[in-house]
Amino acid sequence: MPPAAPELPPEWESAPEPGWVAPELAGEFPGLGLLCTVVEAGSGRSPEALKEQLRELSNRFAGAQAINLRQRPIPWAYRVFFRHIGLDPDGTPTPVEQISLDRMKGGRFRSRNRLDDAIVIATMETGAAIRAFDADSVNGRLGLRLSAPKESFEGRTSPLPDGTIVIADEQRPLEILFGASAKSALVTANSKRTLLAAIQVKGVPEIALEEALWLAASAMHA
Amino acid sequence: MAELLERPDLPEELDLPPEEELGNLPPAPPPGLDTVLYEHDDGLARRDLRRQIAAMEAELGELFASAFPRAGIEFQVAGLGGPRILSVDELEQVRDALAARLQDVKGELHDIGYVEEKHRALIERMSEDPASHKWIRVSNEQIGEPGCRHWHSRPRWGILGMIMGWWRVKVSSGCPLARGVAPPAKPPSFTSSDGQQAPAT
Numbered sequence: 414m415p416p417a418a419p420e421l422p423p424e425w426e427s428a429p430e431p432g433w434v435a436p437e438l439a440g441e442f443p444g445l446g447l448l449c450t451v452v453e454a455g456s457g458r459s460p461e462a463l464k465e466q467l468r469e470l471s472n473r474f475a476g477a478q479a480i481n482l483r484q485r486p487i488p489w490a491y492r493v494f495f496r497h498i499g500l501d502p503d504g505t506p507t508p509v510e511q512i513s514l515d516r517m518k519g520g521r522f523r524s525r526n527r528l529d530d531a532i533v534i535a536t537m538e539t540g541a542a543i544r545a546f547d548a549d550s551v552n553g554r555l556g557l558r559l560s561a562p563k564e565s566f567e568g569r570t571s572p573l574p575d576g577t578i579v580i581a582d583e584q585r586p587l588e589i590l591f592g593a594s595a596k597s598a599l600v601t602a603n604s605k606r607t608l609l610a611a612i613q614v615k616g617v618p619e620i621a622l623e624e625a626l627w628l629a630a631s632a633m634h635a
Numbered sequence: 636m637a638e639l640l641e642r643p644d645l646p647e648e649l650d651l652p653p654e655e656e657l658g659n660l661p662p663a664p665p666p667g668l669d670t671v672l673y674e675h676d677d678g679l680a681r682r683d684l685r686r687q688i689a690a691m692e693a694e695l696g697e698l699f700a701s702a703f704p705r706a707g708i709e710f711q712v713a714g715l716g717g718p719r720i721l722s723v724d725e726l727e728q729v730r731d732a733l734a735a736r737l738q739d740v741k742g743e744l745h746d747i748g749y750v751e752e753k754h755r756a757l758i759e760r761m762s763e764d765p766a767s768h769k770w771i772r773v774s775n776e777q778i779g780e781p782g783c784r785h786w787h788s789r790p791r792w793g794i795l796g797m798i799m800g801w802w803r804v805k806v807s808s809g810c811p812l813a814r815g816v817a818p819p820a821k822p823p824s825f826t827s828s829d830g831q832q833a834p835a836t
Contacts, residue, residue, distance in 0.1 A: 437720075438720075440678075441678075441681070441720050480699070480700055480703045481700050483696035483699060483700070484693075484696045484697060484700055489692065489693060489696060492692055492696070493685075493688065493689040493692050493693075495714075495717075496688050496689075496692055496712075496714075496729055496733070497685050497688065497721065497726075498717040498718040498719060498720070498721070499714050499715040499716055499717025499718065499719055499721050499725065499729075500714045500717045500718055501711065501712060501713055501714030503710065503711040503712070504711065504713070504714060505714070559719075559720070574719070576719045576720060577717075577718060577719055578717070578718040578719060578720075589718065590718040591718060592718070
């Protein structure tokens with residue numbers, strides 16, 4: 414008798430699927446990857462339950478944690494990856510550091526909208542970097558690749574520099590990695606479905622990405 | 636070797652080919668010799684540089700945490716414009732910049748640590764002999780500690796203590812208590828729909 418398929422938690426609407434990585438990138442950066450899931454919700458006003466979660470998180474995260482953040486394994490792994498791809502993690506902070514900086518400056522995690530709040534909670538709990546796209550504007554599977562020569566990017570007048578690392582679907586780039594996103598792929602209050610993508614780099618275990626996606630998906634339904 | 640030196644038939648100088656002939660050497664190995672020995676693989680060098688960068692980033696993170704609450708130390712290392720795959724030269728630049736920054740930070744922390752140690756010693760001397768350290772004040776910041784505490788050598792009972800030589804080191808109790816949001820200057824006035832103010836209760 415074959416083993417029964419593991420039951421998905423109620424918040425999983427679609428099991429997380431790995432994205433593709435172009436061979437030239439996979440060869441250079443072993444451990445680089447994407448893990449994606451689709452949530453049947455868009456953005457919009459944050460419910461009170463989500464705001465309460467943010468308040469609790471604000472109480473748990475203070476200056477001491479912010480100072481020691483870069484010594485924790487996952488935030489350190491993202492910082493190292495930033496160095497490897499030519500970014501300065503102090504000038505362009507990693508997602509978890511950006512959120513903690515905002516927390517320190519604002520005195521608390523400020524509620525913005527349902528999606529942003531969900532990403533803040535998931536990122537701060539796990540350290541993993543999460544990106545969100547309007548699932549209905551994405552064509553095919555999501556992946557990581559280098560930009561082609563003179564490839565255009567929505568929102569830019571000039572083409573992308575050759576060899577820029579981008580998050581792309583099977584037709585076009587959707588985001589410059591850890592940078593600007595294509596406007597048409599952004600999640601808005603009118604979006605029906607959200608594609609959440611967690612970015613994996615060397616040193617970040619897959620379980621952290623799964624947990625981050627699960628937390629974000631759960632928070633979007635709070 | 637001595638026999639060779641005594642042989643008169645050997646020329647004293649080697650007949651080297653003219654320089655233009657040296658310049659005609661092929662830039663690449665001849666066909667058939669392009670074996671693995673001649674292949675140039677940057678991948679290994681890049682991997683090794685990335686490993687070095689990772690180790691330096693970890694060390695810089697430790698220094699960042701240990702430097703708190705000291706302010707004014709520069710930890711930033713400029714990026715090279717990304718995100719993209721960096722070449723060996725570019726990775727070397729990142730590695731060298733990180734190494735230089737580590738040296739700077741260690742040097743600064745060493746200097747700051749030396750001054751802080753001097754201040755700690757001063758506090759001990761003040762405590763032992765306050766009269767010899769009149770009016771000297773050392774703060775927590777000067778010994779690299781967080782908080783607002785300070786040690787102040789001052790006379791007991793003001794001028795009388797000053798005249799009588801009753802000096803002591805007073806340790807402040809810490810930072811002032813946080814204050815809440817200030818109340819509004821005046822209570823809000825309630826205006827009824829016909830424009831008349833509600834009577835104050």
